[in-house]
Amino acid sequence: MAQLRIDTVACKGHGLCFFGWSQLFDLREDGIAVALVDQIPPDIRQDVEDAAAACPERAILVVEEP
Numbered sequence: 019m020a021q022l023r024i025d026t027v028a029c030k031g032h033g034l035c036f037f038g039w040s041q042l043f044d045l046r047e048d049g050i051a052v053a054l055v056d057q058i059p060p061d062i063r064q065d066v067e068d069a070a071a072a073c074p075e076r077a078i079l080v081v082e083e084p
């Protein structure tokens with residue numbers, strides 16, 4: 019199963035992920051995104067991919083497990 023990761027160096031804290039998909043992301047006090055899920059079940063895969071596409075910094079990563 020694929021995993022949801024945040025590139026905390028690339029993330030600039032715009033918050034688009036949190037405001038659009040609050041079931042998947044939270045924001046740290048410094049504004050950097052935190053993933054609320056680790057493994058990505060198939061039923062939320064599209065939401066994750068939509069959020070990743072919406073991130074202007076490409077900081078939302080879908081890591082495929084081997």
Ligand code: SF4
Nearest residue numbers: 029030032033035073
């Ligand atoms: S949309 Fe991207 S850059 Fe903005 S807070 Fe979320 S992960 Fe970070």
